[in-house]
Every structure is written in C-alpha cells, then in structure tokens.
Amino acid sequence: MTDRSLLILPGDGIGPEVMAEVRKVIDWFGSAQGITFDVSEDLVGGAAYDAHGVPLTDATMAKAQEVDAVLLGAVGGPAYDDLDFSVKPERGLLRLRKEMDLYANLRPAQCFDALADFSSLKREVVSGLDIMILRELTSGVYFGEPRGIHTEGNERVGINTQRYTEGEIARAARSAFELARRRNNKVCSMEKANVMESGILWRDVVNEIHAAEYGDVELSHMYADNGAMQLVRAPKQFDVILTDNLFGDILSDCAAMLTGSLGMLPSASLGAPMANGRPKAMYEPVHGSAPDITGQGKANPIACILSFAMALRYSFDLGDEATRLERAVEGVLADGARTADLMGPEGGTPISTSEMGDAIVAKLAS
Numbered sequence: 564m565t566d567r568s569l570l571i572l573p574g575d576g577i578g579p580e581v582m583a584e585v586r587k588v589i590d591w592f593g594s595a596q597g598i599t600f601d602v603s604e605d606l607v608g609g610a611a612y613d614a615h616g617v618p619l620t621d622a623t624m625a626k627a628q629e630v631d632a633v634l635l636g637a638v639g640g641p642a643y644d645d646l647d648f649s650v651k652p653e654r655g656l657l658r659l660r661k662e663m664d665l666y667a668n669l670r671p672a673q674c675f676d677a678l679a680d681f682s683s684l685k686r687e688v689v690s691g692l693d694i695m696i697l698r699e700l701t702s703g704v705y706f707g708e709p710r711g712i713h714t715e716g717n718e719r720v721g722i723n724t725q726r727y728t729e730g731e732i733a734r735a736a737r738s739a740f741e742l743a744r745r746r747n748n749k750v751c752s753m754e755k756a757n758v759m760e761s762g763i764l765w766r767d768v769v770n771e772i773h774a775a776e777y778g779d780v781e782l783s784h785m786y787a788d789n790g791a792m793q794l795v796r797a798p799k800q801f802d803v804i805l806t807d808n809l810f811g812d813i814l815s816d817c818a819a820m821l822t823g824s825l826g827m828l829p830s831a832s833l834g835a836p837m838a839n840g841r842p843k844a845m846y847e848p849v850h851g852s853a854p855d856i857t858g859q860g861k862a863n864p865i866a867c868i869l870s871f872a873m874a875l876r877y878s879f880d881l882g883d884e885a886t887r888l889e890r891a892v893e894g895v896l897a898d899g900a901r902t903a904d905l906m907g908p909e910g911g912t913p914i915s916t917s918e919m920g921d922a923i924v925a926k927l928a929s
C-alpha cells in the first residue's frame with residue numbers, strides 16, 4: 564500500500580494498447596525510483612457494456628470517487644454505434660465527469676521542437692510553445708435552461724441558454740490562478756463581455772477573485788474572438804487561458820492543432836479538493852478509440868503517457884517526475900522515434916506502440 568491511488572480504465576479500441584505503455588512507465592517509477600502507486604484496473608465504455616450491460620458499473624463509479632486519480636484510455640467504436648443512447652460507451656465517460664463534478668478541464672498545447680515542422684504554422688511561431696487552456700466543463704450553454712426546439716407561429720425555434728453562477732465562475736477562476744502559480748504566473752481570461760451579460764459577470768467575478776486572493780498573478784482579459792485570432796497569430800504571448808465551456812471547447816481544439824498530431828495530446832479534468840487535499844481528477848488523452856488502427860500496433864502512446872505526466876504533477880505533487888517524463892518524450896522525439904501518425908512527408912520507418920513505450924522508458928532511465 565502507498566498513499567497514491569490510481570484507477571486505470573483502459574476502455575475500448577486503442578485504449579488498452581496505449582495504457583499498456585503507461586503501465587511500463589508506472590512500473591519504471593516504482594522499480595527505479597521507489598515511487599509506487601496503488602493501481603487498480605477496471606472496465607469502462609464498450610468493454611464494461613460487454614461484461615455488465617452498462618458502460619460504467621456503480622462499483623467502478625464508487626471506486627473512481629475514492630482514488631486520487633483516474634486514468635482513462637478511450638471509449639467507443641463501431642461495435643457499439645447502434646446501442647441505445649442510455650448505454651452508449653460515451654455515457655460512461657459523461658457519468659464519471661458529472662458525478663465527480665470535474666469542472667476544470669486542462670488542455671495543454673505544447674510544441675516539442677522535433678515536431679515543430681508538423682504544425683501548419685511557421686516553426687518560429689510555435690517552437691517552444693507551452694500554454695494551458697482551462698475550460699470550465701460543467702456549466703454554461705451546454706447545460707443551461709431553458710433549452711429545446713419548439714414552434715412559434717409557423718416556424719421552429721431552437722434555444723440554448725448560457726448561464727453561469729458566481730460560484731461556478733469563481734471556482735474555475737481559482738483553478739486557473741492556482742495553475743498559473745505553478746507555471747509563469749500569468750492568466751488571460753476570455754469571454755465576450757462586449758455582447759453577453761454572462762460575460763460581464765464572468766469578467767467581474769474573475770477580477771474580484773483576483774483582487775481578493777491572487778494579486779501576485781498577472782491577469783488580463785480578452786474577447787474570445789480576438790483570442791482565437793491571437794492564438795493563431797502569436798500563441799506564445801499566452802500562458803494560462805481561462806475560459807467558459809463553449810469558448811473553451813473551440814479554443815482548446817484550435818490551440819491543440821497548433822502543435823500537430825492527436826496522438827500527442829493529453830488532458831486533465833479536475834474537481835474540488837478531497838479530504839487529503841488532492842483534487843478529484845481524471846486524466847485522459849484527447850483522442851478517441853481509433854478503430855481504424857486498433858490491434859495493429861500503430862497507436863501513438865504519447866498522449867496517454869503525457870496524461871499520466873499531468874497526473875504526477877496535479878494529483879501527486881510530483882512535478883519534477885512529471886518534467887522528467889515530459890523530457891523523456893521530448894528526447895525520444897529528438898532521437899527520431901516516430902509512430903506512424905508522426906511520419907512526415909519525407910517518410911521513414913515508423914516504430915510500433917510498444918517500441919515507443921520502450922524507448923520512453925529507456926530514455927527515463929538514461
């Protein structure tokens with residue numbers, strides 16, 4: 564037993580394949596560094612449906628609430644496309660996010676120098692890029708009431724409501740300021756206070772929390788549409804970007820693509836602190852189950868491995884170890900190790916999922 568508990572949910576498709584490589588990293592930290600984790604593993608998504616008829620059992624949900632961190636692979640795939648909505652694999656993921664109340668979604672956009680030419684932007688615009696987008700995940704226009712489609716007179720009307728309470732804005736803002744203190748002490752908050760009342764409240768509450776609790780952090784505000792332009796024009800001006808659910812959905816996808824492949828992108832979703840001070844947390848790659856390459860040894864395990872690095876940093880206070888793991892990834896890329904998704908136009912021979920995992924562990928050890 565250690566005081567670091569981790570629940571691994573490999574899920575479907577390439578989920579188990581990339582998670583096997585994370586296991587190698589976890590084992591290395593244990594055997595080489597004496598940093599051990601109390602790891603349990605369970606089913607989610609289609610795999611859970613096949614075994615239990617539901618995409619997430621109550622027992623797995625209860626376990627997820629108890630552990631320090633959940634690490635999830637991916638869910639879904641063509642075998643489950645025709646299932647009833649209530650038992651679709653994605654429902655397992657949504658239940659985890661909702662019941663753990665994971666309100667702060669962290670999406671880094673980091674440019675590894677060896678992959679800078681992969682970007683659709685010029686090398687000098689993205690080289691060295693390291694920003695973090697914090698997207699509020701549990702409120703806003705995706706959840707606000709009233710919503711729906713109804714008929715008025717002789718035409719249909721579709722309605723969604725952007726709704727934020729002070730409390731929801733305040734907790735997201737605190738997460739962003741805390742994050743900034745661990746990074747470069749700089750937050751840019753994005754909304755559209757020029758045209759939306761929810762944006763005016765967002766800006767006011769962020770300013771209030773800043774003045775009362777985080778005066779040491781540099782704060783700026785930007786309209787989200789300008790933010791989109793700036794992200795593509797000069798992304799290195801940012802460090803932490805704080806934004807709502809809708810703008811965050813779009814801005815984080817935009818920022819992610821500044822740096823290249825889906826197979827490289829990690830994420831974290833954090834909630835309120837637990838009794839031991841650690842936040843409720845789930846870590847997962849941004850990509851899905853990639854049915855087109857499942858079972859072929861082609862999946863890039865880096866997104867999942869970098870998600871574990873985020874767990875080291877944000878759940879276990881092992882920032883140096885997280886950096887060491889990120890450097891190992893950077894190192895193997897600099898050595899030229901490439902899975903198939905990272906092959907450039909100049910070609911070459913890709914390595915397998917398992918060879919990439921082995922290379923990263925070897926680099927950790929070197």
Ligand code: NAI
Nearest residue numbers: 637638639640825826850851852853854855856862863904
């Ligand atoms: P996807 O992310 O699974 O795949 C998109 C493309 O990127 C595919 O060509 C795939 O081969 C490639 N790709 C993804 N991850 C990769 C990796 N690690 N290494 C190399 N190549 C990689 O998205 P898609 O195809 O839209 O969805 C497939 C299934 O995954 C669907 O059932 C979808 O519902 C589910 N999905 C699940 C998510 C999750 O579990 N969080 C997120 C997105 C989709």
Ligand code: MG
Nearest residue numbers: 811812813816
């Ligand atoms: Mg999206």
